[in-house]
Amino acid sequence: MNAAPEPIIELAGVTKRYGIGTPVETEVLHGIDLTLRRGEFAALIGPSGSGKSTLLNIIGLLERMTGGDYRLQGRPVKELADAELTSRRGDTLGFVFQFHHLLPAFSAVENVMLPALVKHGRFTEPDRARAMTLLDRVGLKDAADKKPAQLSGGMQQRVAIARALARGCPLVLADEPTGNLDTHSSDAVFSLMRDFNQEESVAFLIVTHDPRLAARCDRVVELVDGRIRSA
Amino acid sequence: MGPGFAWTVAVRFLREGRIQSLLIIVGVAAGVGVVTYISALIEGLQGNTLRRTLGTQPHVVVKPFEEIPRPSLRAGTDTLARQVQPRAQRTRSIDNWQALMAEMRATPNIVAVTPVASGAALAIRGEASRSVALIGIELEGYDRIVALKEKIVEGAARVTPGEALIGVQLAQDLGVGVGERVVIRTGGTSDAADTFKVAGIFDLGSRDLNRRYVYIPLKSAQPLLGIPGGATNLYAAVADMFEADVTAARLKARTGAEVESWMDTNAQLLSALNAQTISTRLIRLFTAVVVMLGIASVLVVSVVQKRKEIGILRAMGATRAQMTQVFLTQGAIVGLVGSVLGVLLAAAMLWVFTNFARGQDGLPLFVVGLPLDLAVTVACVATLCGILAAAAPARRAAQLDPAEAIRL
Numbered sequence: 285m286n287a288a289p290e291p292i293i294e295l296a297g298v299t300k301r302y303g304i305g306t307p308v309e310t311e312v313l314h315g316i317d318l319t320l321r322r323g324e325f326a327a328l329i330g331p332s333g334s335g336k337s338t339l340l341n342i343i344g345l346l347e348r349m350t351g352g353d354y355r356l357q358g359r360p361v362k363e364l365a366d367a368e369l370t371s372r373r374g375d376t377l378g379f380v381f382q383f384h385h386l387l388p389a390f391s392a393v394e395n396v397m398l399p400a401l402v403k404h405g406r407f408t409e410p411d412r413a414r415a416m417t418l419l420d421r422v423g424l425k426d427a428a429d430k431k432p433a434q435l436s437g438g439m440q441q442r443v444a445i446a447r448a449l450a451r452g453c454p455l456v457l458a459d460e461p462t463g464n465l466d467t468h469s470s471d472a473v474f475s476l477m478r479d480f481n482q483e484e485s486v487a488f489l490i491v492t493h494d495p496r497l498a499a500r501c502d503r504v505v506e507l508v509d510g511r512i513r514s515a
Numbered sequence: 516m517g518p519g520f521a522w523t524v525a526v527r528f529l530r531e532g533r534i535q536s537l538l539i540i541v542g543v544a545a546g547v548g549v550v551t552y553i554s555a556l557i558e559g560l561q562g563n564t565l566r567r568t569l570g571t572q573p574h575v576v577v578k579p580f581e582e583i584p585r586p587s588l589r590a591g592t593d594t595l596a597r598q599v600q601p602r603a604q605r606t607r608s609i610d611n612w613q614a615l616m617a618e619m620r621a622t623p624n625i626v627a628v629t630p631v632a633s634g635a636a637l638a639i640r641g642e643a644s645r646s647v648a649l650i651g652i653e654l655e656g657y658d659r660i661v662a663l664k665e666k667i668v669e670g671a672a673r674v675t676p677g678e679a680l681i682g683v684q685l686a687q688d689l690g691v692g693v694g695e696r697v698v699i700r701t702g703g704t705s706d707a708a709d710t711f712k713v714a715g716i717f718d719l720g721s722r723d724l725n726r727r728y729v730y731i732p733l734k735s736a737q738p739l740l741g742i743p744g745g746a747t748n749l750y751a752a753v754a755d756m757f758e759a760d761v762t763a764a765r766l767k768a769r770t771g772a773e774v775e776s777w778m779d780t781n782a783q784l785l786s787a788l789n790a791q792t793i794s795t796r797l798i799r800l801f802t803a804v805v806v807m808l809g810i811a812s813v814l815v816v817s818v819v820q821k822r823k824e825i826g827i828l829r830a831m832g833a834t835r836a837q838m839t840q841v842f843l844t845q846g847a848i849v850g851l852v853g854s855v856l857g858v859l860l861a862a863a864m865l866w867v868f869t870n871f872a873r874g875q876d877g878l879p880l881f882v883v884g885l886p887l888d889l890a891v892t893v894a895c896v897a898t899l900c901g902i903l904a905a906a907a908p909a910r911r912a913a914q915l916d917p918a919e920a921i922r923l
Contacts, residue, residue, distance in 0.1 A: 337922070341918040344830065344918075346829075346830060346917050346918035346921070347916075347918045366834075366835065367834055367835070367836075370829065370832055370833070370834045370835075371832060371834070373830065373831075373832055374831060374832015374833075375832070379827075379830045379831070381827075381921060385823060385824075385826075385827045385921065387527075387824050387827065387828075388531065388824075389527035389528060389530065389531035390527060398828070398831055399831045399832060401520055401523060401524075402520060402828065402831050402832045402833045402837065403832060405519045405520045406519065406520075406523075407523070447831075451832075
C-alpha cells in the first residue's frame with residue numbers, strides 16, 4: 285500500500301476561550317486534536333453549542349485559536365498576520381455556507397469566478413472557462429447568467445459548491461450545506477460533494493445535524509462539549 | 516488588465532442598491548450644481564463689477580512725491596512760535612520716469628506700463644468753457660491699460676499731434692462734433708493754450724468722466740502743463756488684479772517711488788468684493804460638508820446591509836485593504852458621477868440666467884459663463900470629498916469580523 289496521503293490540516297491541543305480577562309470567560313474548545321488528509325470526506329457532528337461552528341471557523345482561519353497548534357499543509361498558522369491568513373485562506377480553503385451566501389449583484393457564473401477576481405483583480409477567460417466547466421458539472425450550465433435571486437435554494441447551493449472549488453482548493457469546509465434544503469435537493473447537493481471528493485480528491489469537512497448524511501461520510505468526527513468524542 | 520477587484524465589486528454594489536445610489540448621486544449633483552453655479556455667478560459678477568469700475572482706471576499708478584515744506588527753523592531748540600502751512604502741490608513730473616518705467620516692466624505681474632501727463636485745464640469753444648482733466652497719453656500704450664479705443668462712439672480712435680478725444684457729455688456741453696476745434700487752456704504758472712481738432716468722441720460709461728476727460732497726445736500735454744518731457748503718472752496693468760497691492764508694495768520697496776494700486780483707491784469696492792468671496796467660500800464649505808455627510812451616511816448603511824457579502828468575500832481571500840478599496844471606490848464614483856451631473860446642472864442654470872434674466876433694455880443683465888477650470892476643479896474636489904466621506908465606512912467594512920458577519 286501507498287503511504288497515507290499528506291495531511292491538509294493538523295490540529296494539536298487547540299483551545300478557544302471567549303471573553304478573556306472578563307468575569308464571563310469561557311472555554312468552548314478544550315484541546316482539539318484533529319488531522320484531515322487529502323481526499324478525506326468527513327462529517328463534523330454534535331449538539332448545538334458543542335463548538336462545531338467555532339472549530340470550523342478556526343480551521344477556516346476566520347477566527348484565531350487561543351492555545352494549541354494548527355498546521356495548514358504542514359505550515360503553522362499561529363503567528364501569521366491577518367493579511368497572510370487571508371491569502372492562505374484564499375489559496376487553500378473553499379467555503380460552503382448554510383444560507384448559500386451568493387452575492388446577489390453577480391450572476392451565477394460570476395459568483396463562481398469571485399475567488400479568482402479576489403486573487404487576480406479581474407475576470408479572465410481561463411477563469412470563466414473553469415467556472416463554466418464547474419457549473420456544467422453541477423448541472424447549472426444553462427443558469428450561468430442568472431442572478432442568484434432567480435435560482436432555487438438547491439441550485440444556489442450547487443453554485444456555492446462550484447464557487448468553493450473554483451480555485452482548486454484541497455479542502456472545502458461546509459457548514460450545514462443542506463440545512464435548509466428539502467430531501468431531494470439535499471441529496472443532490474450531497475452527491476455532488478461526494479463526486480468532487482472521489483474524482484478530484486478534494487477533502488471535505490461537513491458540519492451537519494443530519495445523522496443520515498453523516499452516515500454516508502467516510503469518517504465522523506463528533507464534538508461534545510468542546511471535546512472530540514470519537515474520530 | 517481589467518478594471519480590478521475594487522472597481523468591479525464597487526460598481527456592482529452601487530448598481531444593486533439602485534434607489535440608494537441614485538438618491539445620493541442626485542444629492543451630490545445638487546450640491547455640486549449649487550456650488551458651481553454660485554462660484555461661476557460670483558466670479559462672473561465680480562468680473563463684471565471690476566470691468567465696469569476699473570475700466571477707466573489703471574491697476575497700479577506711480578505718482579510724483581508730494582511736496583512737503585521744509586521749515587528752516589527747527590522746533591524744540593528755542594522758544595519760538597512757528598506755523599508751517601502745507602505746500603500747494605503743483606504739477607510735477609516724476610523724476611527719471613523712463614528708468615522707472617523700465618524697472619516696472621521688469622516687475623512680475625505687471626503686463627503693461629504707459630506714461631501719462633495730466634493736469635487741470637479749461638476746454639473752451641466760443642463763449643462756453645468747461646473745466647476738464649487734461650490727460651496726455653500715448654494711445655497705443657494707454658489702450659493696453661485702459662481700453663479706450665473700444666469706447667469711441669463717434670469719429671476715430673486716434674490722437675495724432677493737434678488732435679483730441681473728448682467725452683460725449685463734453686461734446687454736448689460745448690456743442691462740438693468730430694472734426695471741429697476746441698481750445699485747451701491751462702492756468703497757473705504755465706498758463707498756455709492750444710487748439711485741438713476733435714478726432715473722436717468716447718463714452719466711458721460715466722457721465723462725470725464723459726464731461727471731465729480730454730485726451731491729447733503726451734507730447735502736446737507736456738508743454739501745456741509746464742513739464743516738458745515729463746510724466747505726472749505711470750499707469751500699469753497687472754495680470755492678477757487681486758495681487759495688485761502686493762505688486763505695488765514690491766515696486767515701492769524696490770524703487771522708493773510713490774505707488775498706489777486700485778485696491779488703495781477703491782477700498783470700499785474691495786471690501787464688498789471680499790465679503791462676497793468669503794460668503795461664497797462659506798457656501799462652498801458647508802455644501803461640501805453636507806454632501807460628504809450624505810455620502811458617508813449612505814455608505815455606512817450600505818456597509819451594514821452588506822455585512823454578509825463582505826464576510827463571504829473575506830472568506831474567499833479578499834484582504835482588509837481590498838474591502839477598504841471597494842468602499843473608497845464607491846465614494847469616488849458617487850463623487851465623480853454626481854459632480855459631472857452637477858456641473859451640467861450648473862451650466863443649464865447659468866444658461867437660463869444669461870438668457871432669461873434681462874434688464875429693462877432687453878439685454879442680458881450679465882454674461883456669465885462656466886469657466887472650464889472651475890468645472891474641472893469642482894469635479895476633482897467633489898471626487899476627493901467622495902473618497903474622504905467613504906473613509907469611515909470603508910474602515911468599518913475592513914474591520915468587520917468575517918466569522919461574525921457570515922453567522923448573522
